[in-house]
Ligand SMILES: Nc1ncnc2c1ncn2[C@@H]1O[C@H](COP(=O)(O)OP(=O)(O)OP(=O)(O)O)[C@@H](O)[C@H]1O
């Protein structure tokens with residue numbers, strides 16, 4: 218089982234869009250996939266039309282793997298399950314602060330899914346916190362959407378600095394360009410420069426497209442209503458980049 222975190226401390230950069238579309242592509246390719254919505258905003262739960270039970274359960278989340286099992290819902294697609302977010306997940310940081318060995322908390326509960334799933338995808342909230350620290354430890358790969366602008370570039374630099382300070386494995390950081398508008402000089406120039414500076418950028422970029430916004434109207438991944446569109450192909454290629462990294466033999 219492999220774990221991908223769709224992560225950036227910057228908000229609105231495409232974490233949820235990537236989590237949803239990659240989960241769909243992985244499931245279509247036959248990988249048993251679990252999408253965990255860690256963001257109390259619950260956007261990926263919304264796209265997959267699943268809701269959490271009413272009762273708050275942020276405390277129970279990190280206690281035992283079996284506590285998570287009863288919250289898992291099957292999505293409308295084969296091989297794909299979703300653990301929906303709950304608004305109480307906004308308290309994850311407080312819960313983790315009280316946990317001994319909190320860095321490993323997420324890793325420990327996810328380990329329990331090894332036999333059931335090939336892939337776990339985490340849709341992460343835009344913070345850098347105790348929760349993100351546990352995400353960095355639990356994930357094999359941290360997929361970071363980067364809009365090719367100055368501020369997003371800065372956020373990526375800060376993430377690398379954070380990993381250096383905390384002695385976390387930098388090779389887990391896997392950036393890709395998101396919401397690309399190549400006709401903008403700044404986007405084209407930034408991409409060219411960053412591809413050289415950071416060879417770890419995935420080759421596939423995701424173009425800016427109104428179809429991604431339409432996912433909210435349809436409440437479906439792109440593959441279900443825009444499979445002929447370039448943005449769908451881009452997400453599908455992004456999945457292939459990740460598959461080749463995480464499952465090289467397949
Ligand atoms: N490639 C794209 N082209 C155009 N719009 C996009 C694209 N990707 C995402 N969006 C839109 O941008 C907004 C933010 O995207 P998304 O929710 O995926 O970002 P996020 O990083 O998960 O945000 P948050 O930090 O709030 O969780 C949404 O309205 C989404 O529809």
Ligand SMILES: [Mg+2]
Nearest residue numbers: 232233256260
């Ligand atoms: Mg999001």
